[in-house]
Amino acid sequence: MADPNPYPKVDYGHNVSSPDVLIIGAGISVLSHLYSFSFEPNPHWTREYPGQEEIQDYLIRIAHKYQLYRHIRFNSSVQEARWDDVKNRWLTVVRRPGGDETGHGDSYSMQSEFLVSAVGQLSTPKYPSIKGLQSFNGNTMHSARWDWRYDLRDKNIGIIGTGATAAQIIPEVSQICKKLVVFQRTPAWVMPRHDGPISRTRQELYRIPWIRRRYRASVMDFRESTFDAAFDPSSTKHELVSSISRQHMLNQLPSPDSAPLREKLTPHYPFSCKRIIVSDDYYPALNQSNVVLETESIDEVIPTGVRMKDGTMHDVDVLILATGFRTTDFLYPMKINGTNGACLEDAWAQGASAYLGITVPGFPNFGMLYGPNTNLAYNSLILQIEAQSLYINRLISAVLGAKRRGMTLQLQPRAEVLKGYNEEVQSRLARSTFADPNCTSWFKDQHGRITTTWCGSAIQYQERTNSVDWTDFEISGTAAEGYRNAAPTRWKRVVEETQISDKMATLCGLGMLGIGAAALYAGRIFLYRI
Numbered sequence: 001m002a003d004p005n006p007y008p009k010v011d012y013g014h015n016v017s018s019p020d021v022l023i024i025g026a027g028i029s030v031l032s033h034l035y036s037f038s039f040e041p042n043p044h045w046t047r048e049y050p051g052q053e054e055i056q057d058y059l060i061r062i063a064h065k066y067q068l069y070r071h072i073r074f075n076s077s078v079q080e081a082r083w084d085d086v087k088n089r090w091l092t093v094v095r096r097p098g099g100d101e102t103g104h105g106d107s108y109s110m111q112s113e114f115l116v117s118a119v120g121q122l123s124t125p126k127y128p129s130i131k132g133l134q135s136f137n138g139n140t141m142h143s144a145r146w147d148w149r150y151d152l153r154d155k156n157i158g159i160i161g162t163g164a165t166a167a168q169i170i171p172e173v174s175q176i177c178k179k180l181v182v183f184q185r186t187p188a189w190v191m192p193r194h195d196g197p198i199s200r201t202r203q204e205l206y207r208i209p210w211i212r213r214r215y216r217a218s219v220m221d222f223r224e225s226t227f228d229a230a231f232d233p234s235s236t237k238h239e240l241v242s243s244i245s246r247q248h249m250l251n252q253l254p255s256p257d258s259a260p261l262r263e264k265l266t267p268h269y270p271f272s273c274k275r276i277i278v279s280d281d282y283y284p285a286l287n288q289s290n291v292v293l294e295t296e297s298i299d300e301v302i303p304t305g306v307r308m309k310d311g312t313m314h315d316v317d318v319l320i321l322a323t324g325f326r327t328t329d330f331l332y333p334m335k336i337n338g339t340n341g342a343c344l345e346d347a348w349a350q351g352a353s354a355y356l357g358i359t360v361p362g363f364p365n366f367g368m369l370y371g372p373n374t375n376l377a378y379n380s381l382i383l384q385i386e387a388q389s390l391y392i393n394r395l396i397s398a399v400l401g402a403k404r405r406g407m408t409l410q411l412q413p414r415a416e417v418l419k420g421y422n423e424e425v426q427s428r429l430a431r432s433t434f435a436d437p438n439c440t441s442w443f444k445d446q447h448g449r450i451t452t453t454w455c456g457s458a459i460q461y462q463e464r465t466n467s468v469d470w471t472d473f474e475i476s477g478t479a480a481e482g483y484r485n486a487a488p489t490r491w492k493r494v495v496e497e498t499q500i501s502d503k504m505a506t507l508c509g510l511g512m513l514g515i516g517a518a519a520l521y522a523g524r525i526f527l528y529r530i
Contacts, residue, residue: 029049029193076094082337092112124329126327140321162186227379328451375453394491
């Protein structure tokens with residue numbers, strides 16, 4: 001279990017101290033020291049894989065340190081954003097349920113020279129299309145819209161889905177419920193987590209910058225080394241990690257009596273073509289006496305529970321829909337309109353695409369974090385988001401710099417640049433494990449096209465986004481001439497991987513300790529002589 005306290009201690013709601021979504025048992029699948037910002041390291045993580053409470057505390061501390069609250073409008077949802085071709089600005093309509101504290105209505109608009117979407121891919125819940133779901137008389141909740149008012153203790157619970165979110169929820173609710181029925185459509189590949197507490201001694205050591213950086217680099221090195229295993233189905237690493245996953249199941253379900261359960265949980269598709277689960281307690285939870293793994297297809301939901309295709313009935317008090325997110329419906333349900341009223345949803349009718357996953361032709365001065373084809377299946381997404389932030393900041397600086405000079409500047413990628421880039425990305429993805437035709441996943445859109453995941457390593461993406469080539473853009477406005485023929489704007493990439501060998505790092509560390517000891521000794525001699 002990632003979090004020894006899986007239930008929230010803070011009040012749930014739309015305010016400065018609570019997130020919009022809390023999931024019981026929620027944690028992360030990347031080691032904590034890499035699941036944090038490069039510019040704001042945290043030596044005091046208490047676990048290798050901390051739970052949602054500790055991650056939330058980390059983010060709140062950052063928000064206070066950098067005074068972000070004064071820039072955030074809580075309990076607000078963007079309804080639409082429209083580019084004004086005359087004013088060369090974005091007009092964004094925001095809704096506040098119930099109106100604001102002044103009583104001036106439930107919506108307002110604001111203008112800006114640049115618009116950035118940071119909603120990402122995992123924000124809007126995806127509800128299953130199951131016959132009779134609305135007829136259920138019990139409590140129904142989506143895993144991303146958790147109802148903390150409902151007491152799960154001693155209830156008969158059904159959970160639909162066996163993805164990464166379900167794998168975090170199942171071990172928690174199985175401990176408190178009367179019975180848990182897990183409705184599985186497709187089994188998942190599961191890797192060991194090896195979670196555990198980080199001792200106070202290690203936390204103190206991580207306060208030493210070079211030790212902390214060295215440890216973070218080692219985590220980065222390991223994660224990057226798994227790229228071939230996750231991406232290339234023909235690599236030897238791919239077979240190695242597949243065997244590790246199979247052995248993990250055997251280690252956790254060793255009994256001959258567990259053979260039928262192991263068969264139900266064995267994937268029959270390539271490793272990594274779907275989201276991999278990283279867990280130490282998922283298999284043991286499914287092996288508990290009060291847990292049933294149902295693999296028959298659902299026929300319909302009835303007022304008292306769920307009926308399967310073979311006629312089996314499961315009476316439940318509550319249904320948990322761990323059915324994921326609308327990952328390929330980027331920015332849904334917001335309406336984004338660019339030049340000449342062009343609709344982003346229409347532009348992406350055949351599949352979402354963006355240059356570097358950030359900018360889109362026809363939508364000037366617009367950028368995205370965690371946009372199309374930027375997801376990482378094997379490393380920390382924080383790496384991608386930081387790289388995108390640096391790139392977008394250069395675009396914003398150019399636009400606002402022109403404004404300060406009394407001029408205007410509009411930037412949008414050239415259509416042919418995006419076309420060439422997207423062809424390259426899709427060509428590489430077509431050879432990946434994600435593209436396996438026998439595998440359906442949230443990586444693919446309704447056309448079977450991979451629109452969520454990046455086609456290379458995290459370092460390759462960082463290197464691709466550490467400069468702005470102005471020739472990639474269609475540039476207009478009174479300040480355009482200053483950029484059309486300008487040299488690319490470059491900046492130093494945030495280097496996370498190892499730069500020196502372990503031997504050299506050890507020698508440097510010993511040298512620093514030696515210098516410190518010598519300084520301490522000299523100080524004592526000086527004091528003695530005084």
